[in-house]
Amino acid sequence: MRKKIKPFSVLVIILVLALMIAACGSNSTNQSNNTTIRIGTKDFTENLIVGELYALALEDAGYHVERVPSIAGSVIHTSLVNNEIDMYPEYTGTGLLAVLKMDLITDPDEVYKTVKDEYEKQFQITWLNYSQANDGAGLVIRTDVSKKLGITTISDLQKHATELRFASQGEVDQREDGIPALERVYGKMNWKSSKVYDNSLKYTVLSNNEADVAPAYTTEGQLVNKDVFTLLEDDKRVWPPYNLAPVIQNTVLNANPNLAEIINKISAALDTDTITALNAKVDVDKEEYEDVAKAFYESIK
Structure with missing residues (x-):
């Protein structure tokens, strides 16, 4: 004899099915956020802090993040080009002089435009917005x-x-x-x-x-x-600007179109005085860079 299904059991089954359908729809909507973004950083305090800020912002948006810290500055660009990492914090002056081997430029906007254009042409790498933090x-x-x-x-x-x-x-x-x-x-x-x-x-x-x-x-x-x-003020502007900016593989950016907005918000919150104060918390006050980054991120969310 078949057992009759009670009305309460039917209700439970309907609710479970509804939740499963909603979950599938949610996974489809946030599929890009399930991507793992590999964030590299150079082997000094400031870059570690900024890379951690990028990581926290992406994790807050639902992305999976793999941190690849303390890469030597001499090889980190190659790591990005060779698809060993997806992005890292770079400096406009470094891109101009050390990577592109171009002539000195001292205007921040011109340096940024030059490196942005050349990285796109030569490496298929995008420079997102540069911050006012100048580590020159x-x-x-x-x-x-x-x-x-x-x-x-x-x-x-x-x-x-x-x-x-x-x-x-x-x-x-x-x-x-x-x-x-x-x-x-x-x-x-x-x-x-x-x-x-x-x-x-x-x-x-x-x-x-x-x-x-x-x-x-x-x-x-x-x-x-x-x-x-x-x-001291460089009153004759001898040295090029070294403005902080994220560099990211085009393929990763194209696959995750909201990523630029998330990271650009971090850059907008950084200026020279701010990043100097964050560096001081680590290098002078001996706090952990992860703790410093987290506290600052929480303050700008």
Whole structure:
């Protein structure tokens, strides 16, 4: 004898079927979000923080993310071209000079347009919107010396070079976009003395009054301490801009059209002061970069 199906059982079956259909529809709608995006980062604090911000934003949108951290800067572009990663945070000046081997340009918009066009032609890679965060070359002076001698620009510095001790990092003295480029525009820097120190020691050397001036990158975390360190203005614009921007394979971007909007929101939230402060939390305050990135992401959601 067949058992009669009770009305309650029929209702349960209908509800289960409805949920299954809804789930299938949801999976179809969000299919692109099931894609795994491999995010690479270079092997220094700032790039790790920014890459983690990209990852958090994509995960928040439903994407699966594979983090590929601390890739050497010399090979990360090749990793992208060879489909070992899908995207990473790059710098417009690096793209122009180190990757494309093109002539120096100092206007940020022109640098961006140049690298965007050339990457598309040569590599089928897209530069998304660049941020106002500029991690470029610069010179830092002890604030007490800056105030004593009235030095706020590199032009001021050149006039007082004979009174100042330079803490070199060696490489910057030889690089085409380093001191040689500086001296072609500002004139010879006839330092009172010049001694080579490891880059990791330069702020200690300045703090200990063993030197007065050192090369710097414009978003280094130690620069938040303006009572001790002053970043000099490049008033003649010798150095190219190094604005942060995401670079991504065209195939990945075309398959995930909402990805650009998600990542561009991160870039829009970053400027030089903001990224310097984030770097300081890691390099000065010794917080974990993942924690710093998460706290900042939560503040801009």
